Amino acid sequence: MRKETKEYNFDWNMWTILENASKTADGFRKEYETLLNYIPNYRNVLDAFVRHGEPGILFLKIIAKYSNDCVRAHIEGRKTAGVTFCFATPVLYAFNIQPVTLEPWSVLGTVVLKRGTSEFLDYCSELGFTETSCSSQRGSLGAYLCDLATKLDFVVYDSPGICDTNANSFAFAASYLDIPFYQLNYPSTLTDERAKEYHHADFKGLISFLEEQTGRKPDMEKLREIMKENKRQDELTCELLDLQRLKPSPMPPIYELMLYGGRFMMNGTKEYTQLLESMVAHTRKKAEAGKAGTTSGNERARGLFCYIDHYTTDGRLWDFLDKRDISHMGSILFNFWQKDSLYAAGKEDEGYNLEDESLEAIIDSLADQMSRMPMVKQIRGPYDAPGMWLDDTLGAINIMKPDFVVYMGTMGCRNTWGMVKPFVRDLEKHGIPTLYIYADSFDDRVQSWEAVADKLEEFLKIRKIIT
Amino acid sequence: MMNEWKEIANTMENTYLRKWKESGRAAVGYPCTYVPDEVIYAADILPYRLRGTGTTSSSIGDTYFGPVICSFPKCVLQLAGEGRFNFLDGTIIVPGCDSMRRLDECWRKAADDYKGILPGFFHYFGVPHKVTDYSLMWFYEETLKLKEKLEKHFGVTITDKALKVAISVYNESRKLLMQLDKLRVKDKPVINGEDALSIILASTAIPRDEFNKMLRKTLSQLEIKKETIKGKKRLMLVGSINDDPEFMKVIEDCGAVIVTDTMCFGSRSYSDLTEEEGDPLFALAKRYLNHAYCPRMFGYYKPRLKNIMDRAKKAKVDGIILQNIRFCDLHGSENGIFERDLEKEGIPCMRMEREYGPLTESGRVKMRIDAFLERIS
Numbered sequence: 001m002r003k004e005t006k007e008y009n010f011d012w013n014m015w016t017i018l019e020n021a022s023k024t025a026d027g028f029r030k031e032y033e034t035l036l037n038y039i040p041n042y043r044n045v046l047d048a049f050v051r052h053g054e055p056g057i058l059f060l061k062i063i064a065k066y067s068n069d070c071v072r073a074h075i076e077g078r079k080t081a082g083v084t085f086c087f088a089t090p091v092l093y094a095f096n097i098q099p100v101t102l103e104p105w106s107v108l109g110t111v112v113l114k115r116g117t118s119e120f121l122d123y124c125s126e127l128g129f130t131e132t133s134c135s136s137q138r139g140s141l142g143a144y145l146c147d148l149a150t151k152l153d154f155v156v157y158d159s160p161g162i163c164d165t166n167a168n169s170f171a172f173a174a175s176y177l178d179i180p181f182y183q184l185n186y187p188s189t190l191t192d193e194r195a196k197e198y199h200h201a202d203f204k205g206l207i208s209f210l211e212e213q214t215g216r217k218p219d220m221e222k223l224r225e226i227m228k229e230n231k232r233q234d235e236l237t238c239e240l241l242d243l244q245r246l247k248p249s250p251m252p253p254i255y256e257l258m259l260y261g262g263r264f265m266m267n268g269t270k271e272y273t274q275l276l277e278s279m280v281a282h283t284r285k286k287a288e289a290g291k292a293g294t295t296s297g298n299e300r301a302r303g304l305f306c307y308i309d310h311y312t313t314d315g316r317l318w319d320f321l322d323k324r325d326i327s328h329m330g331s332i333l334f335n336f337w338q339k340d341s342l343y344a345a346g347k348e349d350e351g352y353n354l355e356d357e358s359l360e361a362i363i364d365s366l367a368d369q370m371s372r373m374p375m376v377k378q379i380r381g382p383y384d385a386p387g388m389w390l391d392d393t394l395g396a397i398n399i400m401k402p403d404f405v406v407y408m409g410t411m412g413c414r415n416t417w418g419m420v421k422p423f424v425r426d427l428e429k430h431g432i433p434t435l436y437i438y439a440d441s442f443d444d445r446v447q448s449w450e451a452v453a454d455k456l457e458e459f460l461k462i463r464k465i466i467t
Numbered sequence: 468m469m470n471e472w473k474e475i476a477n478t479m480e481n482t483y484l485r486k487w488k489e490s491g492r493a494a495v496g497y498p499c500t501y502v503p504d505e506v507i508y509a510a511d512i513l514p515y516r517l518r519g520t521g522t523t524s525s526s527i528g529d530t531y532f533g534p535v536i537c538s539f540p541k542c543v544l545q546l547a548g549e550g551r552f553n554f555l556d557g558t559i560i561v562p563g564c565d566s567m568r569r570l571d572e573c574w575r576k577a578a579d580d581y582k583g584i585l586p587g588f589f590h591y592f593g594v595p596h597k598v599t600d601y602s603l604m605w606f607y608e609e610t611l612k613l614k615e616k617l618e619k620h621f622g623v624t625i626t627d628k629a630l631k632v633a634i635s636v637y638n639e640s641r642k643l644l645m646q647l648d649k650l651r652v653k654d655k656p657v658i659n660g661e662d663a664l665s666i667i668l669a670s671t672a673i674p675r676d677e678f679n680k681m682l683r684k685t686l687s688q689l690e691i692k693k694e695t696i697k698g699k700k701r702l703m704l705v706g707s708i709n710d711d712p713e714f715m716k717v718i719e720d721c722g723a724v725i726v727t728d729t730m731c732f733g734s735r736s737y738s739d740l741t742e743e744e745g746d747p748l749f750a751l752a753k754r755y756l757n758h759a760y761c762p763r764m765f766g767y768y769k770p771r772l773k774n775i776m777d778r779a780k781k782a783k784v785d786g787i788i789l790q791n792i793r794f795c796d797l798h799g800s801e802n803g804i805f806e807r808d809l810e811k812e813g814i815p816c817m818r819m820e821r822e823y824g825p826l827t828e829s830g831r832v833k834m835r836i837d838a839f840l841e842r843i844s
Contacts, residue, residue: 127803127807128800128802128803128804128806128807128818129800129803130791130795130796130799130800130803132535132793132794132796132799133796133799133800160596160597160765161562161595161596163565164564164565164596164763164796164797165565165796167596167765168762168765168796168797168800170765171762171765171766171768172800172801172803172804174766174768175768175769175801175804176804181766183596183597183765183766185595185596185597185602185765187593187595187605188562188591188593194605194608197601198601198602198605201599201601202599202601205599382571382572382591383572384572411535412535412796413535414535414536414537414564414565414566414569414794414796415565415568415569416533417532417533417534417535417536418532418533418536418540418565418566418568418569418572418573419531419532419533419569419572419573420533421530421531421532421533422531422572422573422576425576438534
């Protein structure tokens with residue numbers, strides 16, 4: 001690792017950037033435009049958020065607050081938990097624990113920093129963590145392992161049985177740093193009574209672990225407040241999904257990132273509710289005007305990203321879509337399987353419902369929510385089993401009517417790379433043009449964004465999606 | 468006798484298997500040490516551990532699996548696609564890791580293109596990633612389901628009595644393999660790692676009672692063997708699956724002897740016995756979920772480190788080879804921390820990434836072993 005990289009803590013450095021970025025729209029337009037010249041490494045993505053007005057600016061404020069909360073957790077007497085993106089955060093907030101979610105940190109680093117997170121990715125390998133492991137964790141994990149970030153008090157993760165590569169990152173972190181950990185472990189089925197009992201028992205174990213680590217019981221009042229926000233957020237998410245499916249889709253492509261990014265960091269908080277309210281209001285306006293969510297207001301094609309998006313330096317995927325008038329119809333990260341969501345219609349047993357009558361009911365419903373998180377739901381069993389990846393993707397295709405599907409992920413994703421070829425073949429058999437891209441959403445060195453964009457362009461042209 | 472072990476180890480359809488099949492009995496393949504073979508054995512079915520030995524191409528494996536997947540499941544799928552597992556009447560898939568888990572879909576999808584390669588019995592056996600009272604109960608139910616499905620598909624009844632017999636046969640087998648261990652760790656070992664691995668491999672490919680008979684004979688020969696291995700560096704092998712005696716040979720030909728291991732085709736498969744009292748199925752579930760942990764069991768780093776240290780000490784090793792198959796992040800990453808902690812204890816370690824399958828890189832492996840031996844001499 002370069003000497004200069006070690007001069008500032010990664011998270012503190014990121015916080016200063018994000019904090020300043022969140023204030024850029026507070027000044028005059030001319031000031032803002034001048035400022036963009038000084039931030040060549042992330043001006044596109046910053047401008048993309050600012051261009052979207054209130055929701056974009058609220059999102060910038062959310063990530064600034066989140067990074068501030070992470071950096072200041074210990075100063076404010078809060079414990080920090082290293083967690084994965086598919087871990088629903090309400091339970092941690094209920095214990096006043098600060099979730100330090102590695103994947104969003106990796107995204108933020110790769111989007112904002114000149115060299116992305118390459119040095120932290122490589123630092124993990126220097127310590128013995130395999131270079132073939134998932135870059136979504138490695139991108140920020142390196143900073144936590146080399147003591148260039150807020151110390152993690154413990155690790156909680158919910159990916160064993162879902163994605164062993166993800167789980168292995170957290171197991172490695174806990175072993176390397178010699179800190180306590182708790183794993184939620186999932187069976188390959190979702191809806192049967194046996195699986196439900198397993199989820200609930202395992203989640204109760206998590207509660208005991210958190211009690212042990214914090215020395216406190218869950219605060220009922222706080223829990224109810226979080227559940228209230230959580231419920232409201234579910235309602236708003238469902239409404240947004242409903243609007244998104246219209247033709248043309250009135251939801252701007254970048255809202256997709258804002259929806260799941262906010263959720264992974266601050267699910268259950270008031271700030272996230274405010275963001276969703278703003279996103280819904282703006283999308284509704286576009287819908288009323290019969291306009292697409294793209295900058296031009298037109299929709300030439302609709303793309304579904306069946307796994308994740310592409311984030312490397314300056315996050316140009318959304319700009320790519322916007323410039324071509326392509327609506328983003330969601331990714332695996334976009335859907336949380338609330339019982340009332342469109343996706344769950346006719347498949348209510350696959351969704352969750354938030355209950356707040358008693359502590360027991362709250363805990364069980366949070367366990368259900370956790371077990372339906374993106375990826376936790378879809379890739380726990382054979383991809384072609386009922387309620388799993390293929391079923392959900394076909395369901396999304398049926399609802400969102402995309403013109404094409406794209407798989408992109410990380411080269412460390414053993415789980416999806418293990419079956420993506422037959423998966424894509426199955427989608428093509430259903431008549432949907434599907435592309436899988438050999439690239440890494442967090443590491444430009446595997447394949448540059450420019451090469452990815454070329455591949456996308458070529459695919460859209462050859463399959464006559466955009467002529 | 469050693470030649471017979473080697474022949475079994477290096478042949479897919481060994482003589483015992485052929486005879487078994489000729490007698491009209493079934494064989495079921497399984498991929499990892501988390502499957503209680505005793506349940507299969509108790510059904511009078513031959514449990515046969517899947518290997519990818521003898522692959523000369525990965526054209527089929529690469530068609531279904533993606534590019535960044537461990538070569539072990541790819542080789543297994545390759546052989547399946549070539550019809551070389553057609554002697555199997557059934558296969559059990561285990562979520563040993565992400566790549567092994569996806570053997571399920573890839574095998575089934577390959578069967579759409581290569582007719583007749585999917586055995587009539589194709590079962591997904593769920594294994595939790597941790598040990599708790601409720602995960603043990605889950606695993607017990609999975610074991611019960613496996614038993615019932617075997618009974619239904621093959622039209623047999625697996626009685627408690629048959630399970631108890633199977634447990635006793637397998638425990639005996641494990642005790643014999645532990646005896647073999649003792650001969651390997653002697654100051655002057657009478658058997659090298661290559662030969663020991665051949666014996667262990669045979670335990671997964673022939674009927675266990677036959678295996679026990681053969682091993683008893685071999686042990687009695689080894690116990691009086693005068694010729695010992697001297698002047699070699701004593702090594703331990705740790706990490707990803709290795710079922711290739713040739714790989715051991717490459718290492719040992721450099722001037723070493725592998726005296727112990729924590730491998731799944733190795734001590735991990737026999738170092739824990741099953742309780743012979745009480746409900747046999749529950750005893751099996753308990754043994755298999757708790758047996759010496761593979762890194763697929765998350766959060767057991769310390770017990771695994773202790774296991775390595777205990778075995779290394781007992782075998783008086785000069786060094787440890789921490790190897791992993793490329794894309795095996797579970798072993799590969801843990802090897803990184805093992806190296807840190809073992810070196811701290813003064814045990815020299817070498818980390819090595821390799822490919823599974825035909826030894827296409829024996830030159831590189833040899834060079835690295837030579838360098839390691841030079842370091843510890």
